[in-house]
Amino acid sequence: MNRKELISNIKKKRSFLCVGLDTDLKKIPEHLLDKEDPVFEFNKSIISATIDYTVAYKPNIAFYEAMGVQGWISLQKTIDYLEPYRNEVFLIADAKRGDIGNTSAQYAKTFFDKKISGFDFNAVTVAPYMGEDSVSPFLAHQNKWVVLLALTSNKGAADFQYLQLAGENKKFLFQQVLETSSKWGTSDNMMFVVGATQAEMLREVRKIVPDHFLLVPGVGAQGGSLQQVAEYGMNADCSLLVNASRSILYASAEKDFDTKAREEAKKLKEEMAQYLADYSKI
Amino acid sequence: MNRKELISNIKKKRSFLCVGLDTDLKKIPEHLLDKEDPVFEFNKSIISATIDYTVAYKPNIAFYEAMGVQGWISLQKTIDYLEPYRNEVFLIADAKRGDIGNTSAQYAKTFFDKKISGFDFNAVTVAPYMGEDSVSPFLAHQNKWVVLLALTSNKGAADFQYLQLAGENKKFLFQQVLETSSKWGTSDNMMFVVGATQAEMLREVRKIVPDHFLLVPGVGAQGGSLQQVAEYGMNADCSLLVNASRSILYASAEKDFDTKAREEAKKLKEEMAQYLADYSKI
Numbered sequence: 261m262n263r264k265e266l267i268s269n270i271k272k273k274r275s276f277l278c279v280g281l282d283t284d285l286k287k288i289p290e291h292l293l294d295k296e297d298p299v300f301e302f303n304k305s306i307i308s309a310t311i312d313y314t315v316a317y318k319p320n321i322a323f324y325e326a327m328g329v330q331g332w333i334s335l336q337k338t339i340d341y342l343e344p345y346r347n348e349v350f351l352i353a354d355a356k357r358g359d360i361g362n363t364s365a366q367y368a369k370t371f372f373d374k375k376i377s378g379f380d381f382n383a384v385t386v387a388p389y390m391g392e393d394s395v396s397p398f399l400a401h402q403n404k405w406v407v408l409l410a411l412t413s414n415k416g417a418a419d420f421q422y423l424q425l426a427g428e429n430k431k432f433l434f435q436q437v438l439e440t441s442s443k444w445g446t447s448d449n450m451m452f453v454v455g456a457t458q459a460e461m462l463r464e465v466r467k468i469v470p471d472h473f474l475l476v477p478g479v480g481a482q483g484g485s486l487q488q489v490a491e492y493g494m495n496a497d498c499s500l501l502v503n504a505s506r507s508i509l510y511a512s513a514e515k516d517f518d519t520k521a522r523e524e525a526k527k528l529k530e531e532m533a534q535y536l537a538d539y540s541k542i
Numbered sequence: 543m544n545r546k547e548l549i550s551n552i553k554k555k556r557s558f559l560c561v562g563l564d565t566d567l568k569k570i571p572e573h574l575l576d577k578e579d580p581v582f583e584f585n586k587s588i589i590s591a592t593i594d595y596t597v598a599y600k601p602n603i604a605f606y607e608a609m610g611v612q613g614w615i616s617l618q619k620t621i622d623y624l625e626p627y628r629n630e631v632f633l634i635a636d637a638k639r640g641d642i643g644n645t646s647a648q649y650a651k652t653f654f655d656k657k658i659s660g661f662d663f664n665a666v667t668v669a670p671y672m673g674e675d676s677v678s679p680f681l682a683h684q685n686k687w688v689v690l691l692a693l694t695s696n697k698g699a700a701d702f703q704y705l706q707l708a709g710e711n712k713k714f715l716f717q718q719v720l721e722t723s724s725k726w727g728t729s730d731n732m733m734f735v736v737g738a739t740q741a742e743m744l745r746e747v748r749k750i751v752p753d754h755f756l757l758v759p760g761v762g763a764q765g766g767s768l769q770q771v772a773e774y775g776m777n778a779d780c781s782l783l784v785n786a787s788r789s790i791l792y793a794s795a796e797k798d799f800d801t802k803a804r805e806e807a808k809k810l811k812e813e814m815a816q817y818l819a820d821y822s823k824i
Contacts, residue, residue, distance in 0.1 A: 282645070322641060322648035325607075328659040329618065332611045356641050358669065359604060360696040360764075363564070366604035377610040387640065387669045389691055391698020409671055414642040416673020419722055423715065424708040433705065433715065440701055482642075 261350050261382050262403060263448045263473070269315045269348055270498050271542040274533035277525060278316035278352065278475065279306065280505030281338065282323050287510050289517050299327070299334035302517075304341055306509060309522040313529035316350040316501050317342065318475075336378050350501070351381045352407060352475070358387040358394045365397040372401045383407050385453060385475075388437050392444050399445045406450050408441050410434050410465065413455025413478030434461075438468040447471040447499075454493070456484025456502070462492035473499045479528075480507030486528070490535035498540045504528060543632050543664050544685060545730050545755070549779050551597045551630055553824040556815035558780055559807060560598035560634065560757065561588065562787030563620065564605050569792050571799050581609070581616035584799075586623055588791060591804040595811035598632040598783050599624065600757075618660050632783070634689060634757070635663040640676045647679040654683045665689050667735060667757075670719050674726050681727045688732050690723050692716050692747065695737025695760030716743075720750040729753040729781075736775070738766025738784070744774035755781045761810075762789030768810070772817035780822045786810060 261269075270276050283299050292298040307317065319338065324331035342349065357367040367384070374380040383405035386395055398406045411421055411434040421434040431439075438452060447469075454465050456478035465474065474493055478484035479502050486502060493500050504524070511520035536542060543551075552558050565581050565588075574580040589599065601620065606613035624631065639649040649666070656662040665687035668677055680688045693703055693716040703716040713721075720734060729751075736747050738760035747756065756775055760766040761784050768784060775782050786806070793802035818824060 284648075320641075320645055320648075322639070322645045322652065325614075326648040326651040326655075326659055328652075328661070329611055329614045331659075332607075332614055336611065354641075356639065356669070356672075357604070359602075359636075359638050360694065363602055363604045366566075366602075366608040369608040370604070370610075373608075377608055377613075379610070387638070387671050389669050389671045389702060390638075390694050390696060391701030391703070393696050393698040395698075412642065412672050414672060414675050416675040416677075419673030420671060420715070420719065421673070423718060426706040426708050426712055430708055433702070436705060437702060 266315070266350055266473070267497050267542060270536070273313065273315055273529070274536055275313050275315055275529040276498055276500045276502055276532055276536070277314045277528050278318050278501045278503040279310050279314045279508055279525065280318045280320055280354065280477070280503045281306065282320040282505045282509065284323055287513070289513050289515060291515060297334055297337065299331070300337045303338040305518040306521055307342065309518040310508065310525040311345060311349065313525040314349065316352060318352040318354045318503055320505070321353055321355040339379060350383065353379070353381040353384045356385050356387050356409065358390050360390065361393045361397055364394050368398045368401055372404045383451065385409065388441055395441065395444055399449055404449065406445060407475050408450060408452050410438050410452040411454045411458050411461055413457045413482050413484065417455065417458070435464065435468060438465060442469050442472065447473070451475050453477065456486070456489050457482055459485055459488035459492055462489060466493065466495065470495060471499065473501060475501045475503060477503045480504040486531055487535070490539050494535065494539040496541040498536060498542055502532070548597065548632055548755070549824060552780050555595065555597055555811070556818055557595050557597055557811040558782045558784055558814055558818070559596045559810050560600050560783045560785040561592050561596045561790055561807065562600045562602055562636065562759070562785045563588065564602040564787040564791065566605055569795070571795055571797060573797060579616055579619065581613070582619045585620040587800040588803055589624065591800040592790065592807040593627060593631065595807040596631065598634060600634040600636045600785055602787070603635055603637040621661060632665065633663045635661070635666045638667050638669050638691065640669040640672050642672065643675045643679055646676050650680045650683055654686045665733065667691065670723055677723065677726055681731055686731065688727060689757050690732060690734055692720050692734040693736045693740050693743055695739045695764050695766065699737065699740065717746065717750060720747060724751050724754065729755070733757050735759065738768070738771050739764055741767055741770035741774055744771060748775065748777065752777060753781065755783060757783045757785060759785045762786040768813055769817070772821050776817065776821040778823040780818060780824055784814070
């Protein structure tokens with residue numbers, strides 16, 4: 261999916277919601293645990309319940325690989341299940357990968373090269389610390405995206421991302437990461453992670469990358485404000501994907517979990533439709 | 543395996559060699575491709591050929607996950623095959639993971655919690671960008687290690703790791719990463735990645751972390767000098783693991799690949815024994 265198609269989906273659905281599939285056996289409703297593949301059963305229900313209101317899904321790879329081989333099988337079934345919807349939803353592997361060039365090339369195969377690994381996500385999240393040659397192997401895949409960590413939503417973001425650099429401007433490290441890395445690709449194949457818990461910083465981020473899509477986690481369970489994210493982060497094309505995971509997936513731990521998840525997603529969608537009217541031109 | 547046991551293995555074997563298992567179907571000898579699980583067959587032969595000269599193995603997780611479910615099965619079989627040798631070799635999952643706390647906790651299960659994932663590596667490599675709460679869930683596992691990226695061996699290391707920070711000392715980012723993160727754990731549960739291609743920087747690294755083990759990639763195919771690594775990086779307890787991958791694994795692409803791998807490992811071991819005598823007290 262290219263940038264134009266993604267924007268068109270946002271326009272049609274009046275939503276820039278990404279549903280994070282952080283599926284945790286300890287949190288899903290008990291009645292699913294008797295099924296042959298509870299993780300897949302849960303994901304299937306969540307997808308069916310939310311697809312009208314979402315433009316992206318983001319499986320959090322940690323939750324699958326922690327279950328060993330079975331986890332990867334559940335992930336594969338989830339992605340296969342989404343096959344008929346590939347024109348309307350953007351798929352992000354939230355994997356935070358990144359290594360020297362020949363190794364990043366392998367990670368890119370994992371998430372992009374269906375013939376080899378079975379997966380063909382649209383995008384993968386990548387960590388910036390190892391620099392350009394750790395990112396470029398992902399960008400070498402046509403029509404695929406890198407979502408690079410810039411400013412994250414956790415407390416530890418303060419440890420390094422907010423370090424001030426030498427030089428007159430006393431830039432923060434995350435600002436330099438945005439400046440440098442935005443030259444590695446284009447707004448057609450790179451996005452940046454900017455946490456909603458740092459919403460006021462979105463204004464600074466937009467000074468450096470006015471056009472790029474931003475993937476914004478931290479709304480919901482982590483406490484970020486959707487209104488602020490839209491106000492400070494949205495541009496004329498929207499160019500935002502706002503992720504919610506726990507607040508949708510675990511809205512209920514009972515048999516009505518899918519109905520409750522749908523209600524949660526719908527609520528966010530309706531708020532988003534308003535912000536699209538207020539702050540974008542689509 | 544704790545620090546004392548690791549040092550004792552180095553002392554016994556007169557080697558601080560770590561063999562990186564970056565097993566690539568495109569590079570292994572052709573005659574193995576007919577086997578049911580060529581990756582496992584290759585790893586088994588490499589392990590048998592090198593175990594006398596090595597104190598650690600480091601599967602590069604990218605190469606396994608790029609093969610989808612089959613890759614994780616091959617990795618599992620490789621780790622199971624190493625079971626009888628667990629007292630003499632330290633196992634590092636080279637995965638470069640790291641995410642917000644609840645997600646890093648899942649990655650920690652992937653590599654440390656055998657009951658859940660099937661794996662119980664001794665250590666996992668972690669990227670520092672997301673700060674303390676992205677690392678601490680790994681450290682919460684008793685007797686397990688984090689190997690944190692500090693200064694890597696690739697060209698892209700220059701992009702951010704060498705950024706100078708504001709303040710009188712004009713520290714490089716990687717120096718601040720070492721200073722800050724070394725307080726998150728101890729020299730009994732944290733190591734740092736410092737690339738051999740930056741050997742002269744090992745002197746600076748040792749000023750900040752005199753006691754910690756350093757995992758040093760980049761000797762061999764990437765061109766780093768083992769002698770310089772030992773001279774600048776070794777302390778009285780050695781506290782170095784030097785990784786070689788391609789130069790050992792692919793020493794030959796013919797049927798004699800295991801003999802050639804053994805010769806390569808032996809050559810490195812003999813050089814290492816000399817440096818242990820020259821620069822350490824063990």
